[in-house]
Amino acid sequence: MTDVVDWEEAIVGLGRCQFYNPELNPPEPDVASAVVHWNGFPKRVRSEFPETYLDVADRKDDWPYDDTPQARNQDEYLEWYVYKNMEGKIRRVDFTVEGPEYWYYLHKWEPQTCLLLYREFISHDVKLEDLRLDEKDDDGQWKYNKYNKWNTTSGCMHLNCPPNALWDEIRLAGDASIIREKNGSTVTNALDLINCSQYGRNTRNSDPHIGDEVNSLCRAGKRITVGNPVGLYIVDVDTGGWTTPSGEYASKYMRLVRGTKERGLRYTLVVPDNEDFCVGDIMIGGDPIAYGGTVAQLMNIGLVAEV
Helix, strand or coil: CHHHHHHHHHHHCCCCCCECCCCCCCCCCCCCEEEEEEECCCHHHHHHCCCCHHHHHHCCCECCCCCCCCCECCCCCCEEEEEECCCCCEEEEEEECCCHHHHHHHHHHCHHHHHHHHHHHCCCCCCHHHHEEEEECCCCCEEECCCCHHHCCCCCCCCCCCCCCHHHHHHHHHHHCCCCEECCEECCCHHHHHHHHCCCCCCCCHHHHHHHHHHHHHHCCCCEEECCCCCCEEEEECCCCEECCCCCECHHHEEEEEECCCCEEEEEEECCCCCCCCHHHCEECCEECCCHHHHHCCEEEEEEEEC
């Protein structure tokens, strides 16, 4: 976070940056939290593939940039993985907003804990060697592979799309804290701000909206930082209108499995084996769930800013 402050101060001047590192520059006693949230379905995919966006978003890979085609094509800080049964119906969908940084650290210093979590949430068949690259780091520890098969073709433990990184979140908030002017007037439009400051991608739901909210707070004279612990969260899931084949309310099958209700990290949509139907039989607005993206469209993702 200090690197971001230094970067912004090189633009606005020493001591004038409104984005701050709370470890070095403690917040005021009356610090308050503000949740900035956006829709979790990738806006870019919907725009580029208007007829097939749900199918494209559900693919296990196919990220078209950064020379990382093995990454998921889900760039709104929400990623998911769809499991299907022998009949081709959805039996389970996992959703996560956990950044890869935590998993790099966990694998390096607590590899057995990392393995146990993979086994708990992905598969009992995961082996420690599955999660590693065939090389060690400068500390002599095995390097973690965020594109291991259990986080790509066979599951979704955490985010792997390149733009979905905590560092990018912090840098975006820092860049958005700078008040911009154009032709003598303060820039306030969300797209003008992102195009001017060059933070993130203007084709996303998240980046322009985060920048707009942060900049608005700074224009009001607020200092701002990213809430501790730094992370992305699932802040809302709209389960209204979800019904089982028998007409019962189906929200109970969307389970929070990591995090809290206000700051969710992971959800799993699954119907227990003793029921006589599966996720693909659940109706949303009268239509059966045929894509994980159908649910992702009903999820809001957020970050916590402290002002």
